[in-house]
Structure formats: C-alpha cells, structure tokens
Amino acid sequence: MSTEEQLPIEENKAAVNYSEDNIVTLEWQEHIRRRPGMYIGKLGDGTTSDDGIYVLLKEVLDNAIDEYMMGFGKQILVDIVDGNVVVRDYGRGIPLEKVVDVASKMNTGAKYDSAAFKKSVGLNGVGIKAVNALSTSFVVESVRDGQCKHVEFSKGVITDEHDICATDQPNGTMVTFTPDAEIFRDYLYREEFVVPLLKNYTFLNTGLVIVFNGKRFVSRNGLVDLLKENMTKDPLYPTIHLSGEDIEVVITHANQYGEEYYSFVNGQHTTQGGTHLTAFKEVVSRTIKEHFNRNFEYSDIRNGMVAAISVKVEEPVFESQTKTKLGSRDMGPNGPSVAKFVGDFIKKELDNYLHKDPTTAEIILKKVQESEKERKSMAGVTKLAREKAKKVNLHNKKLLDCRVHLNDAKGDEEKKLASSIFITEGDSAAGSITKIRNVETQAVFSLRGKPLNTFGLTQKVVYENDEFNLLQAALNIEDGLDGLRYNNVIIATDADVDGMHIRLLMITFFLQFFPDLIKKGHVYVLQTPLFRVRNKKTAKRVGLKSTKKQGIADDTYYCYTDEERVNAIEKLGANAEITRFKGLGEISPEEFRDFIGPDMRVDRVTLRKEDGVADLLEFYMGKNTIERQNFIIDNLVVEDDTDIA
DSSP states (O other): OOOHHSSSSHHHHHHOOOOOGGGGOOHHHHHHHHOOOOHSSSSOOOSSSSHHHHHHHHHHHHHHHHHTTTOOOSSSEEEEETTTEEEOOSSSOGGGGHHHHHHEEETTTSOOOTTTTTTOOOOOOOOHHHHHHHHEEEEEEEETTTTEEEEEETTEEEEEEEEOEEEOOEEEEEEEEOOOOTTTTTOOOHHHHHHHHHHHHHHHHHTEEETTTTTTEOSSSSSHHHHHOOOOSSSSSOEEEEEEEEEEEEEEEEESSOEEEEEEEETOOOOOOBBBHHHHHHHHHHHHHHHTTOOOHHHHHHHTTEEEEEEEESOOOOSTTTOOSOOSSSSSSSSBBBHHHHHHHHHHHHHHHHEEEEEEEHHHHHHHHHHHHHHTHHHHHHHHHHHHHHHHTTOOOOEEOOOOOEEEEEEOHHHHHHHHEEEEEHHHHHHHHHSSSOOTEEEEEEEEOOOOOOOTTTTHHHHHHHHHHHHHHHOOOTOGGGOOOOOOEEOOOSSSSSHHHHHHHHHHHHHHHOOOHHHTTEEEEEOSSSSEEEEEEHHHHHHHHHHHTTOOOEEEEOOOOHHHHHHHHHHHHHHHHEEOOOOOOOOOHHHGGGGGSSSSSSEEOOOOOGOOOHHHHHHHEEEEEEEEHHHHHHHOOOOTTTOOO
C-alpha cells in the first residue's frame, strides 16, 4: 500500500485541493523580481562581465544608443559612484506624458513603430522596466523643448512624481538607478568590465562620445579600432575593412591557433553569435577558397583569423532577453535573408579587395597553406586521438559530467549560463567537489598530476597528450567555441606551490591553443580558504556539523587572506582554533559546499593587449632557466608561520 493510500480521505482531499484561491496574478515588477534570470541572465556581484548589474547598465545605455542611431545626441554621460549609476543622453527625450508608462508598463515603448526606431536594439519594451523593478532607487527625468518630467520609483513602485515643469536643460533623458543589494549581493561595478562595454559602443557608432566618470571615449575608425584594442598578437597584414549599408566587416589573420570573432547587431554585442556570424564565417571561407581556386579546407582558411561583423537588422529577434545571440532569419519584414544579405556583400566586396591588394592576398594564401601543412602533418594523430576520445567519453573516469550544458539546444537559460567544469588536481581534490557539487550544472575533470608544459609546442601535442585530448573533447572546443559545453571553466588547485604551478600550466595551455576561451571570459581560477578559524570550545563540544545546525556557525570563519585570519582571531580571542588548509583534499565535503556554491570566489583569467603575454610566457614557461633562477633568488621572501597551528 502506498503512503498516499494510507492517509485519511479528508487529508488527501486537502492536499490536492485546487480552487480559485490557488490562482495568483503577479504585478509586473513582482514577476521580474521573482525570476530576474529570465530578463537579465545570471545575477552575480560584478566579478564577471556577464553579471546582471552590467546588463542593467546596458539596458539603459541601449536606449541612449538608439537615440544616437536615429541621429539625435552625439554625447552620452555615464557616472558610476558607490554602486549608483547615472546615464544622461542628449536625444529627443521620452514624451513627457508617457514617462511613467515607458518606465513601468510592460510592452510599452516607441520601438514597435519601425518608423521611429527602424533598427533599434530593444524591441519588446521590457529592458528599462527590468532595471526599474530590480533597483531600490530608480529615477527617470525627461527633457523636451524646455519642459521636464521627473518620476521616482523603488523596486518598480512609484514613490514620487513631479508635475511637468519648465527647465533650461537641453533635450534628452537622464536615468539614475541603484541595483537592489538584496538581489545583487555585495555587488560592485568594476571598471575593467564597464570600460570595454562602453568602448564597444563607440567602436560601433563612429563619432559617438561617451564620457565615463570624466574619461572620454570616442572612435574614428570603427571596427578597425575594436580589433586593435582586442588583438593580443600583431596582425599578419593590414586589417581588411569593408562597409556598406547596414553592414560593416573587418578581417585579418594572426599567428595564433583557433578563430576569434566579434559580432554585433544594431550595436548589441552578440557574444554567442547567431545567424549573422554563421553566414559570415561560411561566406568568408568560401570566397577566399574560390578566389585562390584551391581546394582548401574551411578550417585552414579560418585558422588564426580575427574578425568582426556588425549588421543592422530591422526588428531583430534575439534568442533571449539578454540579446547575446541573433535568431532572425531575415534582415527585415520585407528584406532578404540574413544569410543572403551577408553572403552577397562579402562575396563581392572581399573578392574585389583581394584582387586590388595582391600583397594581402599573398599573405593570406601563405597563412592558409601553413595551416593546411600543419593539419596534414598531424592528420594521423588527430584521427587516432578523436577515436580514442569517443571511446573514452562513453566511460571517461576523468570527467564527471553535469546534466545541463551551455550548448544545449533547449533548456533553462539561467542554468545554461551557470554550467561549469572544475579542473581539479588529482582525485583527492576532486573527491570533495564531486560529493557536494550541483549535478545539474557542475562537472568535474580530474588531472592525474602536473600537466605538460605546452609553451612553444605545436597543436600536435593537444592530440598526442591523452589528458589534453580528453579535456578538449570534454569542452567540445576542437572546432571553435560554438559548441562549448560549459560557460565557466574553473581551475581548482591547491593554494600551494604545486597548485600554483598547475594553474600556470593549464593557463599556458589555454593561451597557446585556445586563447579565445580566455578572451571571451570563460576561464577562472577558484579561490579556496587558506585558514579555518573557529571557537575550539564550541567545536569540541558539539562538532562542526552540529554548530551549523544549532545556528552558531558565526563561531567558524573561513579566511582567504592573512588579514581575514587576523580579524577572525581578534573576534574569537583566546578560544580561537586555527587550521591551515594545505590542499583541497583536506577540506571536508560539507565545508566545501559553500566554496563552490552561489557565493564562490573566483578570479577571472584575462587576456589583454597590454599584458605582453608572449614575453610573460617566455619568461615563466620558456627555457630561460638562468634568468628565472636569478629572479627567484632576488625576490625570495621567507615567511614565518610558526604561530599558525
């Protein structure tokens, strides 16, 4: 007999009762606040570039950019101080009688009228409402022809509304908001993510001036400037710059593995590409192949390619509210398909360019031939490696997979963005993570020890080395990032010398062969606590698990720095018991739970032009042993940790 059958009849009825009382209609702001991931992707605290607080900023900026694209306002002011954001544009200003509606009524906006906003970023009238609903303070002020309308909100609810009044301010809209700290816990706007966001807007809108906290950003060469800003290696030839109505393209090659693309729709950075990027990659490969009349593989043509494409689409359809991937099949209601539009433009303009500039054409030909030669030289190795990876993947003991992946065709967008793989050092570290990981979104890949130093080696090593080959297969990045299975690739090693060395070896591997994985912000290093400081009397009396259950977990502190350790000791005084974690395997699974949970600390691995990566890798990973030895000797610091129990 089932449990349900054993219950009294009356109790069963109560449990399944369904009436009009069960039907609930949420207010628009409440729906956004309950499911923010539907509107802004993941929440986050600002430590990664795709965190929700940057989406809030972008939603407000998009409206200002749309005004510029329509020919109104050449300057946008952005100020961010102590988590408070101010965006002021000098466009036409929101019609004064509709300010409240635009800020707080769903599906309200001018962008349904293609005559007013033919090729805008936002369409559905949601973006600024999401910012309003997710902010403790949201103020919108519109100025039109000497008149002003001022409205204040809190969490989407009007708190103050001023009557229309006279003003001497220039036309435009000013939005001021403070993200809700209850939703975005301990958030902080980081300049290293805000500045690239603003620069992208200037690259895509030549002549637009954005002033951020007093710093002025403007671009005169559009996407050419974007490539110069982002390329970490010198181009092999001057950038090919092609532009036409509703499309702009830049193309070059560099001595690096893989492909690197930047794609945009109506000024929106489509980080996951879409129909326009798919068409671009296809037609560029075909055009170059046909130009040289050689039977080249498309992968050889695109190896080392760095390119950007920007298109303007009428009433674009994105695959999510965060607008990271274009889904539109056509350029507009009456326009050609995206594939045909991009294809016709590239085929004509790129072929003409290559005929007019034989020097560039010759360099491209040489680069493709080199890629072809390298691929053929390792054809046998790659075939065996792929076959082995396929067999192993069926029962890959190194990989403990999760259920949700970034490249899933369907599924919860929030979970797909949360998909992560932890690259761990040995089975002991993997053990703790494996036991308490989120099986929905967190996978584990276990290294057997220190991986090979790949600096200066060819791509052949990726296939010859079993560990790297299996990792490449697990990530699904052999043919580029389009099929990447995990949004976050997290290196989780011990915080000792060996652990640091493994981190460096893994980062070297990604820099050598998959630099775009780092440039796109997918690679992180997991921070784990160095010390546990707890009340020794409490710990001895009831044990760690009991302390948590009894609600006195405040007696236990996990410290990531010496400063945090000292502060914890001061709080606990004479009862402080200090434990030094020498490796991840020493941290119990229960303790580890919070370290890889929603509040886990990670450091994003970045790759910028000014980093001088080639020189850094040469010094730290090259064969300059004497120089490195002298550096270590000159900078050696001996720490006294005798006071640490």
